[in-house]
Amino acid sequence: MGEPSREVLVVLPTYNERATLPDVLSQLLRAVPEAHVLVVDDRSPDGTGLLADRLSEADPRIRVHHRAGKLGLGTAYIAGFRVGIAEGYRLIVEMDADGSHLPEELPGLLDAARECGGAAIGARWIAGGRIVGWPRYRRWISRTGTRVARIALRSELHDLTSGFRAIEASWLTRLDLDSLDSEGYGFQVETACELERLGCPVVEVPITFVERTGGRSKMTGGIVLEALWNVLRRGWRLRFGGMN
Template sequence: MQHPVVPESVTHTSVLVVLPTFNERDSLAGVVAAVLDAVPGANVLIIDDNSPDGTGDVADGLASADTRVSVMHRAGKLGLGTAYIAGFQRGLDLGYEFVVEMDSDGSHLPGELPALLNAAASGAELVIGTRWMPGGTIVNWPRHRRMLSRGGTAFARFALRSRLRDLTSGYRVLSRGCVERLGLERIDSEGYAFQVETAWRIERLGVPVAEVPITFVERTTGRSKMSARIMWEAFTNVLRWGVGIRGAREPALQN
């Protein structure tokens, strides 16, 4: 299948793809290769939380073989949100124009990344790869998983008065200016609630946001990192933010 055309603005100094990993030894190499095939001008930062299955060693091997790949090793499993914050900060420090969020388990198709980058190059400060819109598809999810995801998204949209259709999607492109205005020090979610928190806060900044339909594929290797604790954090945080909105007590978002 032919990839969408990658924007000419994408160079080795403009796009950093951040891939958090924990026990993704079997999928990581394929995902990295597919990303660099789809967007040859991008760089990839793998952030490994001391995976006991040897994912960190795989990441080091990929970095040794290709200068476009680098690795950040962390001491333990510190959470998806903190991994992305570390990756975003690395992107800011090194002067990248865009940072990309992607799963490292193969759920997000690298071939769709050029379409997201095209939307970013056209002026969107945040681009969300959206499942719940015309053209969006989910492959190999049972009915209860679809219902849970749709229900959680509906709850978050209502609580946060959001118009975004996929607040929990983890396939995104953020501009440098968007990350700077977001203020990484303000983010307090460690797990998957990070996706909801950042999307909601960026939406409230009033910057251009685009949603692009994607195909989400259920992982075929490894195990999901979702847990009851992560789901509880997301629920309680969304509830807290929603109450803050209605009481006009939410933290200031404008710089």
């Protein structure tokens, strides 16, 4: 086990991820031994939080932040950002705890973020990126959502909804975290576009996205509608509401 450092903090939001969390943590810390991991658990009914506590007792690189209930993906990441910034980490990583993001691809994301001095996003919809195990309708939702967001928000990115990212903490300090109000997956679109707007260098790195093998997907119609509404709302403000 590598010596813990303040170089990398991986934020793992969890809600009923008991089936996948141990393997994800094991593979993650094998791929990036110097990383710290912050599990942000929303009082999972399946006992994910308690399992995370046991894993943290066995490995000082892991710690757990327990929240009062299911408060949403966006607020979980904001909580992790605040910890990473306050404690002086250089790079903060967003990553799913369900096994859909391959830990062995994280070193490449970290290297890309360091090289560009900004953010590296793991992209599925660029050359070299791919998806394993998704039905056609999920592909259609993701690709259509990204196209709509790119047009509405004048973004140059190809995978705005990707949740596998490494970001220089110095850029996160420039975000108005209190103004980020997407609770679901729209948070990824919101933060990517805000970083672009601030002038943050953003590179996209091809990844393989694997459909979860355990637990249940958190994607719902309500989450899709929230993301769409926030994209259209921000697009309107961008054009007519005084956003730069």
